[in-house]
Amino acid sequence: MTTYQAYFSKTDHKRILPPSWGHGPFPAKLEQNLALLDPNHMITMGSGTPNKDFFSVKNITVNHSIDLHYQKDAKDSHINSFYIGEKVKQSDVQKADSKIEELFEYADNTFGSYSTIDLVKKLTKKFEIFKDYKSNNFSEEDYDYCVTSGTSASSYYLCQLLLDDTKTILVEELTFTVIMGNVSMTGANVVPFNVNLNANDENGENPIDTKYLENLLKNWSTIHPKKPFPLVFYTIPVQNPTGLVQKIQHKREIYDILKKYKILVMEDDPYGYLTLTDDLKSNCDFNDKASFESQKQIYFSALKKTGSYLSIDTEGLVIRCESFSKIFGTGLRLGFIIGPKKIIDRVKNYIECSTREISGLSMTVFNQCCQGMDKLLCQNLKTNDIEQLDGWVQWCINLCVLHRHKQKVLYKELTENPVYASKRLFTCIKPTFGMFLFIGLNLNEFKSEALKSPQALTEAMQYMDYKLLENNLDAIIGTRLIVDINHSFKKSGFIRVTTSQIKNDKELAEAARRICTSIEQFFDEYLTKKQPYPVLL
Ligand SMILES: Cc1ncc(COP(=O)(O)O)c(C=O)c1O
Incomplete structure (x- = not known):
């Protein structure tokens, strides 16, 4: 199979998008563990895409035809109708002032x-x-x-x-x-x-x-x-x-x-x-x-x-x-x-x-x-x-009110958890705008080996990502959100989460529990005899 390389422009190889949402590579043992998890119970906190609770549009109805109207009356058309989203009463539908041509x-x-x-x-x-x-x-x-x-x-x-x-x-x-x-x-x-x-x-x-x-x-x-x-x-x-x-x-x-x-x-x-x-x-x-x-x-x-x-x-x-x-x-x-x-x-x-x-x-x-x-x-x-x-x-x-509610519940659940409140294994930036919550790992105090070099930090955060995934939670680790690891490795020991895909307060509480468990496991296992598999980069 050709690689098509000869077809690509000479600058194409420079065009890369660092995939912040990606995960892995994984050691075989972790891969086996992850395969056992129920994907339906995965909590998604990586993507900043608001879920359907945040849509104003609840329904789109389309009426279309295979007939053409050239020299014919529109009334002659056979129409197929479908709608996407919630069912609405047709009597409620009013003619918009936009034209179909628009x-x-x-x-x-x-x-x-x-x-x-x-x-x-x-x-x-x-x-x-x-x-x-x-x-x-x-x-x-x-x-x-x-x-x-x-x-x-x-x-x-x-x-x-x-x-x-x-x-x-x-x-x-x-x-x-x-x-x-x-x-x-x-x-x-x-x-x-x-x-x-x-x-x-x-x-x-x-x-x-x-x-x-x-x-x-x-x-x-x-x-x-x-x-x-x-x-x-x-x-x-x-x-x-x-x-x-x-x-x-x-x-x-x-x-x-x-x-x-x-x-x-x-x-x-x-x-x-x-x-x-x-x-x-x-x-x-x-x-x-x-x-x-x-x-x-x-x-x-x-x-x-x-x-x-x-x-x-x-x-x-x-x-x-x-x-x-x-x-x-x-x-x-x-x-x-x-x-x-x-x-x-x-x-x-x-x-x-x-x-x-x-x-x-x-x-x-x-x-x-x-x-x-x-x-x-x-x-x-x-x-x-x-x-x-x-x-x-x-x-x-x-x-704003819905985002605030979700962010507040998550912040409260995280900061009341003993992993934060008594063990102080992480800090949180209290959000005042937007959709993201920044969770900084307390590496300085409890895992300083990770701060020794850009490589050490990258490996540590990869292990952190493994722990989050093992707890069936998708978030983004700091090392995937930086311009230059050599410049910023001391600030890259963080996890970015968003509540935009979370469905209700119960799921927020569960999300906080999984984040805290993952962080606790990270600090407990990483670079100790308890670490069950190596880190791959
Ligand atoms: C800072 C920033 N700019 C742009 C975007 C993407 O915006 P759009 O969907 O308009 O391309 C995002 C979304 O994730 C973002 O965080």
Whole structure:
């Protein structure tokens, strides 16, 4: 069988996506143990894909035909009907104001239909993304928008546009590895910058180590004599994997450093609308306009604490990538980019000759649901006196409340477990935004051999992954979420979990129990006579 190698381009081998979700290799004995586990009882905490509880769309009904209507009446068609999802009463279905052509013809624009671009602009305005914007150099009108099939695609276009083998990009040392794949496809250099794992709400510290960043840039030619000076800074402000949150004052500190060197900021913010603030009520009275308004204010003021780099961008250096994956549906493949017009113009060029516009079905379903959410809110509040897209705001609040509940239950279960409470074998970063919970192993105190070298740490974390899998739990170990093991091995002894696939509180409690058991077994067995099999890398 041919390897097809001769067919591939000479740069193809450089194009790799580090598979953060992968596991193994496994020793034979472990493989046997894993084969005995019931896959139906596996708890999935690795994937950040929200489960169906987080979908607004409950049903899609399709009526289609094999007849054509050229010179014929539509009434003559034989229709086959099917639906996906929950059963709904047909009498409840109303005609939407979108046309069927909007779904199945090319859109009016390759960078998103006008109606979706318009909607995205309205959402940006409503959420005051440019709120504090003030600049003599660059005005809000100097930015443009384009719709993409999510942030992975946005970062692909932007990397293709901005990077090549003469460029360098700065990336948080612990990160979402799709960016690494996208950078690798361009041949650019990637250099990590440090995160500050001690930052929290109480001490107010910046989750990015700004001293490190400042020094790195100031002494670039000494620290990285062979690498070009960086022109792009990629950051996830509600961080994946740590869950740390850059508040607006932190963003200002970082921006002020980058501004001196005219470095572009690529802000990848899919979790920015998911605040876990305790101020939101969990059982808001939906019949009462006043209580909706008060929830809305609480929600907006929680978001304002973090804001966007766009709101402080006086020089036209910020490119913001948003995604509806975590707040509407990953499968819809819908996101957008806001950036300086001249940059977005060039992104459109990539879109035009690669993916073109995203699916008309996705854009139309989203547009119609946003309108529908307003109708639903009006019904709930028994008034038509709401602002446009308030329904979307209520939807986002509902998502936040559900995420908060799940995160709180998991955090409580973990921190009440003796493996944490008395044995102190791990620490947790208390999540205040987003979907991730960071569990740091206390290697320093209880397994310091693992911190001796990047290799020692990688082996230790592989063993940690074995233990999680043996307890029938899928999570992601830190060594799979880093830019450079040599740079970050001392910070890579962690597990990232998310509650988004978990079905109920009972499963959350069970998940916490399995995590704690796995961690306890790791510390008890690893590098002792009790270790039943070797680690393979
Ligand atoms: C930081 C970050 N960016 C982007 C994505 C992917 O977003 P999308 O589904 O829009 O491609 C994720 C999701 O896992 C993420 O964590």
